[in-house]
Amino acid sequence: MAWPVRVSPGWRALYIRSVTIPFRKMHGLGNDFVVLDARARPLPITPSGAAAIADRHFGIGCDQFIVMEPGTDGADVFMRIRNPDGSEAGACGNATRCIASLVADEAGADRVVVRTIAGDLPVERLPGGLWRADMGLARLGWRDVPLAREVDTLHLPLARGEVADPAACSMGNPHATFFVPDLDRVPVAEIGPGLETDPIFPDRANIGFAQILSPEHMRLVIWERGAGITLACGSGACAAMVNAHRRGLTGRRATITMPGGDLFMEWRADGHVLMTGPVATAFTGTLPDSAVA
Incomplete structure (x- = not known):
């Protein structure tokens, strides 16, 4: 989606980069997520912006809205989770596997640590396209x-x-x-x-x-x-x-x-709970900067 503004061909690539945000639509067993990457630069995403994108009729549509943020102190990535109503969630097992697969593939690794507001979740790659997440203590x-x-x-x-x-x-x-x-x-x-x-x-x-x-x-x-x-x-x-x-x-x-x-x-x-399952990417696309506000 692009704004209706005329630009010269020479500036088209710069224009697209400056007003759009890449996203990825992923799912674990049909539990689906819109994933944005805010590791390189912060994205000013509001609860109402997340809810609008999660709307299945007027937005992209998802069960949870996920933002990847920089990992620190032993974590490879921080995963922020919002429900379709914009409220923040502390855990999402299927999204944990999805985000871990992206970070692991980037790094060429078979094990990564995903941090959430509820704690750190180690995830490892298994044969057959499966990922096993240690979801922590019950x-x-x-x-x-x-x-x-x-x-x-x-x-x-x-x-x-x-x-x-x-x-x-x-x-x-x-x-x-x-x-x-x-x-x-x-x-x-x-x-x-x-x-x-x-x-x-x-x-x-x-x-x-x-x-x-x-x-x-x-x-x-x-x-x-x-x-x-x-x-x-x-x-x-x-x-x-x-x-x-x-x-x-x-x-x-x-x-x-x-x-x-x-x-x-x-x-x-x-007391730790281990969860094993697949991940998938449905499609990728871009959003205008204004969509997250």
Whole structure:
């Protein structure tokens, strides 16, 4: 997209560079991101600008808006995450793998560290186009989630009809997981908004609905905070793994099948959650400088 201004052919390249910002559209299992690179120069991106770009009707459209910023003190890159409503998020597992793949390919490396506001996430390249991210410690205390009051995070007093009794944890962002007998019968779009904004979650929450298929396999649909239903959610899959094992429903390793595909999860004995999955670039393009303000 370019502004309707006449320029001479000799100045055309300079003009395009001066008024456009390159972007990349990426996804992990259909969980999609608009990625901007602010490592070379700062980009004055406002919450409203991020929300406008994330709009699927009037912008590019994405589940999360990602800005790459310079890494410092052992981190290869800083990843800033915004939800489609412009609010800032602390974690995004699928985006972590996407950003790690870009930085690793640039450096010719097989391991990089992605920093977020929630902490540092080491990511390594595996055979077959897969990337494994150490998503850090699962935090299980009620203040860690956070919850509005002291409650057992393994059994929250929360229900919508027959959907009840979730477990909660934090993966750098708040999650609650409901375990249901038949995922296809859960009206996720109807009950998701109210659960996300329930008063028990002072910062709102990502809401997962999981059906256990075996001790090594579950189905999962996520209502993401600020985004709604997404095809996949990396941090939500991490939370589902942790909460399922805490409930005695799975072992410490499981395949989690979401509408966009499978993630392979492990909750290690040291408390760290490992997430393995693919990344993809859908397309690249440019934005006018005015689009981010």
